Each structure stands twice: as C-alpha cells, then as structure tokens.
Amino acid sequence: MKLNLDGQQADLHFESVHLVPGRGGCSRLHPHFHTVSVSLEGEPSERGMLIHIYRLKEIVSRLCLEFDHMVLVAEYPSDVMTVDEEDTGYRINVNGKTYLLPFSDVLRLPIGTLNVEDLCRYMAESLLERLDPILDTRRIVSLTVEVDEGNGQSAAITLSTER
Ligand SMILES: [Zn+2]
Numbered sequence: 001m002k003l004n005l006d007g008q009q010a011d012l013h014f015e016s017v018h019l020v021p022g023r024g025g026c027s028r029l030h031p032h033f034h035t036v037s038v039s040l041e042g043e044p045s046e047r048g049m050l051i052h053i054y055r056l057k058e059i060v061s062r063l064c065l066e067f068d069h070m071v072l073v074a075e076y077p078s079d080v081m082t083v084d085e086e087d088t089g090y091r092i093n094v095n096g097k098t099y100l101l102p103f104s105d106v107l108r109l110p111i112g113t114l115n116v117e118d119l120c121r122y123m124a125e126s127l128l129e130r131l132d133p134i135l136d137t138r139r140i141v142s143l144t145v146e147v148d149e150g151n152g153q154s155a156a157i158t159l160s161t162e163r
Helices: 053-067 116-134
Strands: 002-005 013-018 030-042 070-073 081-085 089-094 097-102 106-108 140-148 154-160
Touching (some): 002 053, 013 053, 030 053, 053 070
Antiparallel strands (some): 030 140, 081 089, 089 097, 140 154
C-alpha cells in the first residue's frame, strides 16, 4: 500500500531564493516556489496504518519551514564560488560579483548544486533520517519524495528504508 501527501493540497511548500554560477537570469538571485510531495510504501500495521499521516505531515512541514524564505547556498568548488564568514554574515563571491548576506538569511546545504535533482535527493535523505525513529522498517519499504520548483519542473527520488 502507498500513503501519499500531495504537497500542493497539503500545503507542503517553501519559497526560497538562489543563484547559480554562470550567465543569464539564473546567475542573479531569483525565487522559486517549491512544493514537496511525499509517499511511503509498505504494509499497514495491525491498526491499519503505514504511519500516522499527521505525524508524517508535521515532519515534512517542519523541513519545509527550515527552507522557507531563505537564500539557499550550495557547496560549489572554490574556483566557482567562495563563501567566507565575516562578523555579520557571509561574503559570497560568484559570477564576478560579491554578496554580503546576514547569517540568518542563508541556509547552506551540503550539496554540490541547487539543481532540483540535488535538492530533491537532499530533502529525501533528510526526511528519511527524521522519520527513522518512528518508521517500522519491517513494514515500510520505501520513501518517495518529489520536489517541484515551479514552472512544471520537478524531480522525484525513491529511497529504500533498508540500512
Ligand atoms: Zn533557480
């Protein structure tokens, strides 16, 4: 059986800003409106549930909140982008420009790019980690996460719950 949370209808979304190294519009700070959909697959418990759906929703929602209204910064090679900590924030050099952003506005992610694929994988792994304490992995076999970054662009990944 599959248990699904549709990001659009379940209000699982976040708005964030980023820029990508290179030229053109994407090299300047720009927003994306993301929605995050999640499904779990496995056998229901004796009580007929895969997981309490509100519990699942709460965990996904909390993750979305951490990304909401933040400037996302990936770990690009230092010849592409440098991020230095100063007294009040990060000094980011990229595309021949310098940005000084307060610590509170930046979410640094341990991923190589901010492509929707990398973002999706990172969010799926983070969710699996957070679900781990409450997920009965004898019954639940996989977690699928789909991240939509707007404009009909999305990525999805299915992770096995086996360790
Ligand atoms: Zn973008």
